[in-house]
Amino acid sequence: MYDFSSLIDAALLPYTQIMLKAERDLWAHPQTGYREWYASNYLKEHFEKLGYQPVMAGNIPGFYADFHTGRPGPMIAIFVEMDSLICANHPKSDPQSGYVHACGHHAQCAALLGIAAAVLAPEIRDRLSGTVRFIAVPAEELLELGYRKKLKEQGIIKYFGGKVEFLYRGYLDGVDAAFMVHSSCSNKLLTFPVGSNGCFSKNITYHGKSAHAGGEPQNGINALYAANLGLHAINALRETFVDDDHIRVHPIITAGGSAVNAIPETVAMESYVRGATLESIVSANEKINRAIAASALALGANVTISDLMGYFPLKPNEEMKQLGYEIARRLYGADQVELSATWDTGCTDMGDIASVMPALHPYIAGAVGHGHGADYDIQDPHKAVVESARFQTAFLCALLENGGSETIKIKQNAKLLFSSYADYFRTVDALEMEQEAINYIRDGEAHVRWKK
Ligand SMILES: [Zn+2]
Numbered sequence: 001m002y003d004f005s006s007l008i009d010a011a012l013l014p015y016t017q018i019m020l021k022a023e024r025d026l027w028a029h030p031q032t033g034y035r036e037w038y039a040s041n042y043l044k045e046h047f048e049k050l051g052y053q054p055v056m057a058g059n060i061p062g063f064y065a066d067f068h069t070g071r072p073g074p075m076i077a078i079f080v081e082m083d084s085l086i087c088a089n090h091p092k093s094d095p096q097s098g099y100v101h102a103c104g105h106h107a108q109c110a111a112l113l114g115i116a117a118a119v120l121a122p123e124i125r126d127r128l129s130g131t132v133r134f135i136a137v138p139a140e141e142l143l144e145l146g147y148r149k150k151l152k153e154q155g156i157i158k159y160f161g162g163k164v165e166f167l168y169r170g171y172l173d174g175v176d177a178a179f180m181v182h183s184s185c186s187n188k189l190l191t192f193p194v195g196s197n198g199c200f201s202k203n204i205t206y207h208g209k210s211a212h213a214g215g216e217p218q219n220g221i222n223a224l225y226a227a228n229l230g231l232h233a234i235n236a237l238r239e240t241f242v243d244d245d246h247i248r249v250h251p252i253i254t255a256g257g258s259a260v261n262a263i264p265e266t267v268a269m270e271s272y273v274r275g276a277t278l279e280s281i282v283s284a285n286e287k288i289n290r291a292i293a294a295s296a297l298a299l300g301a302n303v304t305i306s307d308l309m310g311y312f313p314l315k316p317n318e319e320m321k322q323l324g325y326e327i328a329r330r331l332y333g334a335d336q337v338e339l340s341a342t343w344d345t346g347c348t349d350m351g352d353i354a355s356v357m358p359a360l361h362p363y364i365a366g367a368v369g370h371g372h373g374a375d376y377d378i379q380d381p382h383k384a385v386v387e388s389a390r391f392q393t394a395f396l397c398a399l400l401e402n403g404g405s406e407t408i409k410i411k412q413n414a415k416l417l418f419s420s421y422a423d424y425f426r427t428v429d430a431l432e433m434e435q436e437a438i439n440y441i442r443d444g445e446a447h448v449r450w451k452k
Pocket residue numbers: 103141371372
């Protein structure tokens with residue numbers, strides 16, 4: 001393997017201050033999924049300054065920009081996520097919206113600029129073959145599900161996750177392998193995880209009947225009480241989940257009534273059902289839907305359950321992991337790099353990408369506090385941004401040197417969950433469900449349905 005590290009250091013050096021400034025600029029302008037226009041335009045301008053021609057998604061934030069080496073070979077996609085979280089109690093959150101980069105995605109974006117600049121250096125470019133596709137995706141965090149449902153109904157998006165939406169739009173056609181690096185609070189510089197959970201995303205709307213809360217509650221049907229029962233019923237199921245399936249379910253109420261003196265007619269909830277395999281997620285989700293349906297029936301209410309495949313469990317490509325690990329060890333020394341054996345119970349749409357192509361999703365240090373928490377911060381941008389760009393450029397070079405032979409081998413050996421994008425989308429679409437759970441037939445009789 002040709003050692004690119006001194007060339008990469010030289011190529012990144014003039015771009016270090018630009019990367020570090022981008023980290024601060026993007027941190028100061030957080031926006032949640034499918035609203036990341038600031039980051040999208042910011043990155044686009046920098047890519048154009050470097051001579052790239054970004055292809056914009058247009059009606060949603062995000063783009064891809066290709067770097068052609070001029071020699072035939074594989075195409076590698078490098079992702080960055082642009083979206084923030086909502087964490088109103090974070091001291092640095094936007095006072096109006098509560099938006100804050102409490103997952104460090106802005107640091108990924110800043111690092112991408114360095115990689116895009118480094119590959120242009122002739123002494124690096126001349127040793128590579130094939131194409132690099134830099135992709136700035138919206139909407140990795142699966143939140144504001146009601147907002148995304150509206151975008152879907154308006155025909156603006158078809159899928160909630162930005163990478164899945166980009167895959168659907170054809171922006172990954174022809175890509176042979178993909179990777180990205182996410183920031184972390186680990187004390188190891190680079191961590192290569194064993195894998196992570198997938199999930200369903202759920203919108204749950206209880207329908208009751210409004211009435212004066214003091215004057216005639218007997219004529220109302222309290223949707224909030226039905227939802228409350230639903231939460232209890234879900235909790236009562238937890239001990240039935242199998243440990244190795246890593247099931248996580250964590251509903252929230254997003255609308256729970258509008259006036260205290262009226263019986264709540266409509267109550268909205270959102271949830272995920274997470275798990276280590278698609279089968280375990282589907283199985284847990286069925287029980288949860290049954291519990292939700294039963295809670296509505298108990299009150300004489302109804303409930304609309306709207307399920308979408310959220311993200312697939314992430315299984316990183318083993319050969320890419322070994323290659324990444326080897327490069328990281330050479331760059332930083334064995335004590336700075338970890339092959340983690342701990343299953344991660346979080347979810348990412350990189351799982352979907354890894355189900356259709358070889359993919360890798362390691363973590364880089366530099367953050368402190370708790371991911372998604374009020375104490376999260378990028379304490380060491382040199383690690384989270386500059387070292388991230390350095391590692392990713394070295395990894396990219398290893399994938400595209402020698403005519404891209406490493407990537408070709410990885411692709412040939414890869415065992416993917418789906419043999420084509422079409423197969424993947426067929427499975428995802430078949431899991432989509434939206435229906436009312438109860439059909440009241442007559443007094444004393446109802447038909448309850450919790451599966452599609
Ligand atoms: Zn996150």
